[in-house]
Amino acid sequence: MMYRRGAIKGRSFSFTAFLLLVLLASAFALSGPGVVPAAHAAAAHASVAQARIEEGVKEVGPRDAARFKVDAPADQASEFAGRCTLSAVGGSVNVAVDGVHYVPLSAPAIGDVLTLQPGESRTYEMTGTFAPNERGDAEIAFIFNGSPAGFCFPGQQCAKAAEGATALRAECTNR
Numbered sequence: 001m002m003y004r005r006g007a008i009k010g011r012s013f014s015f016t017a018f019l020l021l022v023l024l025a026s027a028f029a030l031s032g033p034g035v036v037p038a039a040h041a042a043a044a045h046a047s048v049a050q051a052r053i054e055e056g057v058k059e060v061g062p063r064d065a066a067r068f069k070v071d072a073p074a075d076q077a078s079e080f081a082g083r084c085t086l087s088a089v090g091g092s093v094n095v096a097v098d099g100v101h102y103v104p105l106s107a108p109a110i111g112d113v114l115t116l117q118p119g120e121s122r123t124y125e126m127t128g129t130f131a132p133n134e135r136g137d138a139e140i141a142f143i144f145n146g147s148p149a150g151f152c153f154p155g156q157q158c159a160k161a162a163e164g165a166t167a168l169r170a171e172c173t174n175r
Contacts, residue, residue: 048079053172056171057170059089070102072136077131081174083172084171085170086122087121091118092117096114
């Protein structure tokens, strides 16, 4: 008697389907009570390192930076949760955000340029991760990049810019 490929005595047989069924059954058997919850319990008890920002208020002038050192472990990544309030003193200001070993998970990101209008204050709930660093030079900085300038399009009236700020005030705390 001649058999078709994949057919055994009139029944269709797929080795791939059989193997998939065996693998699924094994996966369910291994994930029975006590196996997966134990893995989750071990992960929950592992301590997560916390990074802490140097709390305080700093006021800087044009082309200067308000730098806040961060105490972060040298041997492992650490989580950070802080609050920083930026204020324009006496006019409008452009502020660039910088960080060393900082990976932000919330706004503002490294490299963002924020524009504050005269008298405006903004508070940022910052969360992120600090990479391990042996030198202990982790920090978050806010750089006073000057003031917004007016602009002109050819053949149109020029827009006026708000008067430039005399200082940038930055206040950071841990959450």
